[in-house]
Amino acid sequence: MSSGGCCGNGDQVLSPLQSMSLPREKILYVLCLQPENNEHNKPGYLATVDADPESKDYGKVIHRLYSSDPRDELHHFGWNSCVSCRHPSITRRFLIIPGLQSGNIHIVDVATANAPRLHKVIDGAQIAQRFDIQYPHTVHCLPSGEIMISYMGDQQGKGKGAFLLLDGETFEPKGLWNKNSQDIMGYDFWYQPRHNIMVSSEFGYPQSFMKGFNMEDATTNQILGHSLHFWDWNKHTIIKSMRLGDANGPTAIPLEVRFLHNPDASEGFVGVALESVVYRFFRQDGEWTCEPVIKIPPKFVDNWALPFMPGLISDILISLDDRFLYFANWLHGDVRQYDISDTKHPKFVSSVFLGGLICKDTGVKVTKDQELDTQPERLVVKGHPIWSGPNMLQLSRDGKRLYVTCSLLTPWDKQFYPELVKKGSGIIMLNCSPQGMTVDPEFYVDLSSEPDGAIRGHEVRYPGGDCSSDIWV
Template sequence: MACCTGPGYASPAEAIKAPKEKVVYTICIYTGTGIQQPDYLATVDVDEESPTFGKVISRLETTTIGDELHHMGWNACSSCHGDDSMSRKYLIVPGVRSSNFYIIDTATDPRNPTLFKTISGEEIKSKVNLSTPHTVHCLGSDIIVSMLGDANGDGPGGFLHLNKDFEIIGRWENDITGMNFGYDFWYQPRHNMMVSSEWASPNTFMPGFDLDDVAENKYGRSIHFWDFKNRKIEQTVDLGAEGLIPLEVRFHHDPDSTHGFVGATLSSNIFHWYKDNSGETIVEKIIDVEPVNVEHFPVPMPGLITDILLSMDD
């Protein structure tokens, strides 16, 4: 068996065999609380043999009040498993409101991470006209981040491209035609596929959710299939009234699979996509979550699917 030279794992099967993590990292935010303090990254001890098991053992504050930390991701993953110059050392933690990026060193002392570098949201806005970061994915030694708006908070946003030193290369996409909004994305390079989903423009969702905005088509209902190599949308699928606000997208972990899923939040449905034997992309609804009646809510309360997770064995 080939030696594991770089970060991550050679296959999903190898990942399943990995030892348990000793610590986990989670974001803690003050948005909406009235507390004027910076958000922070909490380190939690999950080593069952440790005397501090289950406790927060360190807190790393950001440098700005009002970041609203959201999704985060690693600088390196299994996509550069064969590159022994790379290591999973840095956690990339963006603020969805400030557009600041905090690059956090988790390798020097995993139990007490430290701030390595900050990328200013203002620098990103001025250089690439993007704001409101969401999903962070490593791509070999580079990093791609979905950005939900332009510098003024209008859609559709785009994708920020960073190099391994966390310097701004530019915008990743060559053509954004066909995309009204941005949110999550995932890719399968062996099939030249990337799929992205839609939320809304920052100027729509930042003030708070308004059901009337859905009726006015200010929230998304489409997913986009990209030509990954040429960095442009190849096909857009409108999920219709049963696919309102499609958020989290997940491909199978198997890099040879074209199967994937997206959760439509407001409609509370799960859609499945795949390529058939002719190469045509098929999209089908496979799961319904029924709404429930809630007192003082104007319509039946939907399940609000905000995240989905696939087991490592797919």
């Protein structure tokens, strides 16, 4: 049985519940974006953060590994192997880090966990020319030992949902997983072979969202994401697509897809950004479908771009025991916790406001609010104001610590949170329990004073696996 992490290489692996008893994470890996004055001449980097409370460097960046190209826009990343992998010679050793804009794929060796090194770079231009795909996003390992990466666009920046396979040993591109050309957009995905299913979501046309948010593209042009796609895992073809949200309203933009961790469960959740709704997807009478289970009402506001402000759900996570769902409202500024013991009826547990657009000091006036009586104060941790709402989340395996970063995407950061771009961000930790969440006052990773200036952090991972990269099959 595996002892160092929740991953195996053909041996028996720990169950999700058993994985909750593994040792505490002592290192965080976080993708970092350069400040505006460097973004065209210096690449971003993978920061290694000391998360051991017994260490003298607790909460500090202890290593930086730069990517290959200033155009990379490091965004999401994953592992070469996780609990699903049964290949006898492949172990969890490499981080797979795509550059969202360049298309380059960085293979990073973390055999020395506190000092990752670059193993290989796969040229994004060659991938684009060979397969007519660009803008890579989600990385998951497969039971076969291969690695699959979702793509969001073609070489012209139009929407194109596709899935590239990498060889698990050489990391060379092997071909597309999806059969034939599918007229869909892409973003995230999660698979569950036990139920012969994969579910994928859509962000939109990169030529739109890589310039920032344009409401006209969500309404008149309809080139932002709106559908959830259900795939036959064995045949690699779509069996059903469901349009989410109001068919007569703006596109919904479904983003992060999360199955329950119990592989017997044929259900999960997807966070829908612009509609600000969490949908439950499930199989019923042999057919896959979905229903809204959590709705975040908009705030009606003055002195903002629109007369109403959506929550804009960015990231969602499920604890390894399948008991709690967490998600971030990037514009409103809060992280929420729900008890999903009854998946059909999630129960609100708690929320923590960080630094969204409805803070009292933003100049935005909330005129009507179905949830709050007063606008929240901006969070300050260890003397550092939080200049953005929460975006990416990562939960510790034991479910007790939730790490939060703030950057969404460079053009969106500039559009909605210019102070974030100017002053940088950090990593916040929320202490979690069945009774709710609280800000940990002793933990804050300051990225505003990095050697390259005011840095913004995005996705977080740990050695040994986590609840958004491991898929139990």
